[in-house]
Amino acid sequence: MDHDRKIGLMGGTFNPVHYGHLLIAENAYEQFQLDEVIFMPTGNSPHKDSRQILGAKERMEMLQLAIADNPHFSCSDYEVTKEGICYTYLTLQDFQKRFAQDELYFIMGADSLAYFDSWRNPQEISRLCTILAAVRDGLNINELLPIRKMLEQKYGTRIGFINTPNFSVSSHNIRQRLAGRHSIRYLVPQAVEAYLNNIYGR
Numbered sequence: 001m002d003h004d005r006k007i008g009l010m011g012g013t014f015n016p017v018h019y020g021h022l023l024i025a026e027n028a029y030e031q032f033q034l035d036e037v038i039f040m041p042t043g044n045s046p047h048k049d050s051r052q053i054l055g056a057k058e059r060m061e062m063l064q065l066a067i068a069d070n071p072h073f074s075c076s077d078y079e080v081t082k083e084g085i086c087y088t089y090l091t092l093q094d095f096q097k098r099f100a101q102d103e104l105y106f107i108m109g110a111d112s113l114a115y116f117d118s119w120r121n122p123q124e125i126s127r128l129c130t131i132l133a134a135v136r137d138g139l140n141i142n143e144l145l146p147i148r149k150m151l152e153q154k155y156g157t158r159i160g161f162i163n164t165p166n167f168s169v170s171s172h173n174i175r176q177r178l179a180g181r182h183s184i185r186y187l188v189p190q191a192v193e194a195y196l197n198n199i200y201g202r
Contacts, residue, residue, distance in 0.1 A: 014062070015059055043079055092125060109137075113159070
């Protein structure tokens with residue numbers, strides 16, 4: 001079956017979005033000839049620390065600021081507006097209906113492959129999309145190959161590896177820096193930096 005377009009879906013808390021996220025998405029777009037990457041923030045987590053004041057609205061607004069100058073990036077409020085727990089396989093089922101003629105790619109960190117077996121309905125996820133796993137944070141691709149082989153044999157999972165620069169930053173670290181009144185320049189896009197400084201009263 002021929003597909004019209006190749007659509008990447010990148011889920012995450014994006015609390016806040018930073019250059020590490022954007023680098024992964026851009027490398028996936030380029031290396032796998034995607035037509036579009038859709039950023040999809042997850043709903044509000046019940047496990048927020050006391051400094052974590054970023055709700056769904058703020059995270060969506062920061063994503064929109066971060067990707068405004070990139071024509072092949074977009075964002076979806078699908079999961080942040082959906083009731084209940086959003087399981088990946090259910091999200092993919094809905095997006096397959098929306099993009100019936102297209103091929104779906106699910107972008108995630110390669111470290112998550114080790115836990116994929118414990119996700120809800122991994123066989124259905126494997127049927128609905130190709131997984132693009134970002135190799136970062138010092139991971140060795142040779143150590144990931146046996147995991148890919150196991151998942152391919154068990155579920156028929158299609159897995160591609162995204163080679164991406166090792167950009168050592170996390171959303172948690174950015175929130176810590178903001179709480180300590182330290183600079184976050186060059187960690188997030190300038191518009192996101194201004195948005196966060198406004199939230200944190202800087």
